[in-house]
Amino acid sequence: MDYYCSTKFKELLVNVQSRSIYNCCKAHPERVNIEWLEANPGKLFHTDTMINDRRAMIANKSCASCYYGCYKYEERGETSARQLNKNKNKDKIVDVYAPLMELQISLTSDCNLSCVYCSPEWSTAWHRDIEKNGDYILEGQVLKNNNWSKLWSNMKQKSRGTGSKFFSLLLREIKLADQLKKITLLGGEPLLNNQFDKLIDVIDELKINVVTGLGVTDERLGKILQKIQRKNVMFEISAEATGKFFEFIRHGLEWKDFQKRVCMIENKKHSIGFSSTISNLSVFDFHNFYEQYGKKFPINLNTIAGRPFLSPHVLDEKSKEQSYKKFSKLGSHADKLLKMIEPNPTDIDRYNLGKYLKLLSDRRLIRLDFLPKHLRDWCASDT
Numbered sequence: 287m288d289y290y291c292s293t294k295f296k297e298l299l300v301n302v303q304s305r306s307i308y309n310c311c312k313a314h315p316e317r318v319n320i321e322w323l324e325a326n327p328g329k330l331f332h333t334d335t336m337i338n339d340r341r342a343m344i345a346n347k348s349c350a351s352c353y354y355g356c357y358k359y360e361e362r363g364e365t366s367a368r369q370l371n372k373n374k375n376k377d378k379i380v381d382v383y384a385p386l387m388e389l390q391i392s393l394t395s396d397c398n399l400s401c402v403y404c405s406p407e408w409s410t411a412w413h414r415d416i417e418k419n420g421d422y423i424l425e426g427q428v429l430k431n432n433n434w435s436k437l438w439s440n441m442k443q444k445s446r447g448t449g450s451k452f453f454s455l456l457l458r459e460i461k462l463a464d465q466l467k468k469i470t471l472l473g474g475e476p477l478l479n480n481q482f483d484k485l486i487d488v489i490d491e492l493k494i495n496v497v498t499g500l501g502v503t504d505e506r507l508g509k510i511l512q513k514i515q516r517k518n519v520m521f522e523i524s525a526e527a528t529g530k531f532f533e534f535i536r537h538g539l540e541w542k543d544f545q546k547r548v549c550m551i552e553n554k555k556h557s558i559g560f561s562s563t564i565s566n567l568s569v570f571d572f573h574n575f576y577e578q579y580g581k582k583f584p585i586n587l588n589t590i591a592g593r594p595f596l597s598p599h600v601l602d603e604k605s606k607e608q609s610y611k612k613f614s615k616l617g618s619h620a621d622k623l624l625k626m627i628e629p630n631p632t633d634i635d636r637y638n639l640g641k642y643l644k645l646l647s648d649r650r651l652i653r654l655d656f657l658p659k660h661l662r663d664w665c666a667s668d669t
């Protein structure tokens with residue numbers, strides 16, 4: 287295997303609330319030592335762990351932070367995030383002290399949605415579900431609230447996000463990063479954050495991307511659009527399906543409200559792109575989503591991490607056959623999608639899919655009959 291990945295040499299994701307840094311959302315995080323950062327201005331992108339990981343990559347060796355994000359999937363014949371972004375990451379940087387080019391900032395985990403592949407680490411709606419209904423106990427995997435998400439849920443937004451000391455140090459890092467080209471704001475849901483417009487003012491001269499699930503009210507979105515109307519803001523909207531599929535996958539938001547909010551952003555002339563996470567649920571309806579939005583706006587495909595039973599290949603044979611036909615009409619995405627559903631599913635993933643769907647259906651009071659019967663029968667049987 288070629289272990290090199292240029293993302294490691296140019297991108298950084300910072301989770302302000304948990305004070306963690308990653309080279310991308312798939313990589314394993316590292317916690318920032320505040321005292322160290324205070325004494326080492328401009329070094330956030332050059333911690334010892336990152337330097338050692340880059341040295342390992344240059345020597346074509348595996349590094350722990352990327353094993354669970356990419357290498358593990360490739361070993362199993364599945365598509366990894368770095369393979370999906372191959373074209374974006376063609377350049378080969380070999381300077382372990384290369385400057386930061388792209389920064390992603392996750393402000394807090396405040397989010398009104400509980401998307402099927404998300405977790406309490408990224409969404410307070412997920413945290414509330416587990417607090418109310420208990421852990422999701424699956425074969426070999428338990429989805430539960432960790433100590434951090436419990437702590438954050440009891441803290442006020444300001445003190446755990448943009449009011450923290452770490453956030454002030456992060457602003458200093460941004461000012462010192464003279465090669466920085468782009469900043470992306472992530473959530474939870476960044477549009478819910480009270481400091482959103484203040485942050486946009488601080489990072490005024492750079493291109494700003496906002497990754498959103500649009501889980502905000504029309505009124506709040508309208509106010510934000512009013513405030514940022516003269517800024518260079520692009521909206522990267524997370525979605526991959528329509529109608530009932532959308533409402534199951536992006537739980538907490540109705541499809542009609544989603545469409546209306548996309549129109550509100552479009553009417554204000556901000557750029558729009560979509561980020562579509564391809565799972566074994568979205569494969570059934572992605573063609574309809576592509577039909578509605580794909581001819582007008584760019585769509586980037588994303589892989590699933592941390593929920594192996596939602597991977598696109600965990601499907602029965604009939605669902606795969608039907609998907610092959612639908613994918614062939616999806617232009618440049620067709621080959622990637624075909625490759626994603628190709629590997630054979632394991633019995634554990636099939637069993638966990640059935641159990642997870644049943645748990646979601648019971649907790650959220652949603653019937654599963656929008657999914658094909660052959661899929662439901664296939665994953666409902668015992669191991």
Ligand code: SF4
Nearest residue numbers: 291310313352355356
């Ligand atoms: S997890 Fe994957 S995409 Fe992210 S930095 Fe590592 S190899 Fe690259």
Ligand code: SF4
Nearest residue numbers: 397399401404474499
């Ligand atoms: S909108 Fe984003 S943060 Fe919120 S649940 Fe969905 S994926 Fe998670």
